[in-house]
Amino acid sequence: MRYIIFFPFALFLCNCATKEKPLPIFGERNIDGQDTVYHTIAHFEFVNQDSAIVTNSTFENKIYVTDFFFTSCRSICPIMKTQMLRVYDTIKNKSDVLILSHTIDPEYDTVPLLHDFAERLGVESKKWHFVTGVKDSIYKIAQTSYFATALEDKTEPDGFIHSGAFLLVDKEGRIRGKYDGTKEEDVNRLIADIERLEAEYVQ
Amino acid sequence: MCSKYSQLLLFIVCCNIVVAAVFSCTSKEHKKATKSDQYFVQGKVLYEVNCSNCHQKNGTGLGRLYPPIAKSDFLDNHFEEVICLIKNGKEGELIVNGTQYNMAMKGITKLTDLEIAEIVTYIYNAWGGQREAVEVKEVSSVLAGCSK
Numbered sequence: 562m563r564y565i566i567f568f569p570f571a572l573f574l575c576n577c578a579t580k581e582k583p584l585p586i587f588g589e590r591n592i593d594g595q596d597t598v599y600h601t602i603a604h605f606e607f608v609n610q611d612s613a614i615v616t617n618s619t620f621e622n623k624i625y626v627t628d629f630f631f632t633s634c635r636s637i638c639p640i641m642k643t644q645m646l647r648v649y650d651t652i653k654n655k656s657d658v659l660i661l662s663h664t665i666d667p668e669y670d671t672v673p674l675l676h677d678f679a680e681r682l683g684v685e686s687k688k689w690h691f692v693t694g695v696k697d698s699i700y701k702i703a704q705t706s707y708f709a710t711a712l713e714d715k716t717e718p719d720g721f722i723h724s725g726a727f728l729l730v731d732k733e734g735r736i737r738g739k740y741d742g743t744k745e746e747d748v749n750r751l752i753a754d755i756e757r758l759e760a761e762y763v764q
Numbered sequence: 765m766c767s768k769y770s771q772l773l774l775f776i777v778c779c780n781i782v783v784a785a786v787f788s789c790t791s792k793e794h795k796k797a798t799k800s801d802q803y804f805v806q807g808k809v810l811y812e813v814n815c816s817n818c819h820q821k822n823g824t825g826l827g828r829l830y831p832p833i834a835k836s837d838f839l840d841n842h843f844e845e846v847i848c849l850i851k852n853g854k855e856g857e858l859i860v861n862g863t864q865y866n867m868a869m870k871g872i873t874k875l876t877d878l879e880i881a882e883i884v885t886y887i888y889n890a891w892g893g894q895r896e897a898v899e900v901k902e903v904s905s906v907l908a909g910c911s912k
Contacts, residue, residue: 635870639818643826681828681867 583761584729584754587708587736601734602706607663607692607699610676615661615690617734624758625659626652626751627728628742629703629711631666632678636718637725641742645689645727646682651752653688657732657762658755660689665700665711665723667693707736727751731758800885800897807886810879814872815887823891829867831860834891846887847903848910850880877903 588600602617609615626648630638645660652658664670670678675691693699696713703711703723710724729738729751738754741747812821815833819825823834833839838860839846853871857864875883881898888895 633868635817637817639826639830642829643820646826677866678829681865683827 581757581760584731584737584758587739599733599735602730602736603702605694605698605702605706607694608672609686609690609692610672610679611686612672613686615692619690620659620661620730620734622732623657623659624732624755625661625730626755627661627663627707627730628726629663629665629699629707629709629723631664631719631721631723632670632674633666634719634721637743641725641727642682644742644745644748646684647748648727648752648755649684649689652755653685655755655759657759662689662691663699663703663711664691664693665696665703665713665721667696667699708739729754729758732762796897800889803882803885803897804889806879807882807884808890810875810883811886811890814875815883818869823887825860828863828865831858831863831865833887836860839888839893843888844906844909847880847884847906850883851875851907852910877907880907 586599590600591598604617606614606616626645628641628645630641632638645662649660652660664675670693672693675693676686679686679689679691700711700713703709707726707728709726709728710722712722713720714722725741725743727740727742727748728736729740731737737758738751740751818830819833820830823832823836825832831838838858849869849871851871851873853869855868857866859865878900881900881903884898884903885895887893888898
């Protein structure tokens with residue numbers, strides 16, 4: 562008898578789980594006539610670990626996860642890379658998801674150094690781009706497009722201040738999630754959100 | 765009567781000597797074990813603050829970027845160098861368990877000799893290794909002889 566009472570509840574729960582709310586869209590939005598215009602990532606052009614040019618069009622029709630780091634950092638970056646490697650392991654066989662890591666120390670983190678770093682981490686450059694470029698352009702895109710902190714600060718032990726954030730960007734270049742890349746539970750949430758975002762594109 | 769008393773007295777004195785000897789012996793062992801435990805516990809805390817970001821909490825390292833500390837042949841063969849590199853850092857190629865690494869590590873100069881003794885005690889015992897607590901004076905004498 563008890564089972565019969567519980568049964569409709571179970572059905573109700575199943576129903577809820579399949580209809581998830583879409584992920585939020587971050588940043589300012591403007592109404593343009595009938596359309597809502599969302600905050601999107603500004604134009605960028607950087608160079609990756611294989612000396613290939615990486616721009617917004619590299620991520621055309623792709624979901625991507627991005628962060629800011631530098632290879633000589635001993636504080637939060639190694640934790641971020643450990644966690645990003647977990648993300649990499651879950652997306653390496655997905656054709657529509659990529660990773661983009663920006664160095665905030667382009668003077669030290671040259672293309673050969675980034676190449677060596679990626680190779681030692683054991684990741685493929687077509688899935689995980691490590692980019693360098695003009696320092697000011699990197700700082701500007703961090704602050705204005707990704708709402709992430711990246712600054713040079715000689716008073717810091719390693720010379721820079723930066724947030725440990727991982728950002729999830731959708732196929733339209735809109736930020737759909739912000740996570741603490743130093744916390745395992747937050748990165749678990751990111752991994753789940755990538756699946757949710759992918760599902761939004763499946764009709 | 766008198767001899768009976770003296771015999772009893774002698775017996776008590778003997779007993780006391782034996783008990784004291786046994787006690788002092790176990791207390792020495794006990795002291796050593798307590799010191800080792802204390803260093804291990806402190807060393808774990810210090811390891812997690814100063815080392816685990818790169819070398820990971822379980823000592824496995826990360827890819828070919830950061831070498832392992834757990835089950836590492838480098839630790840087995842270079843005890844003194846381990847003490848030196850914690851304090852002074854290390855640059856250049858390093859082969860650990862047959863894999864080549866080449867990421868510079870800056871020395872952690874703020875660590876005291878006691879803290880290094882604690883960290884070394886921890887890393888040499890945490891992951892299946894067995895080594896007695898590393899003495900502070902041993903760390904100090906090794907550090908004095910590090911090539912800079």
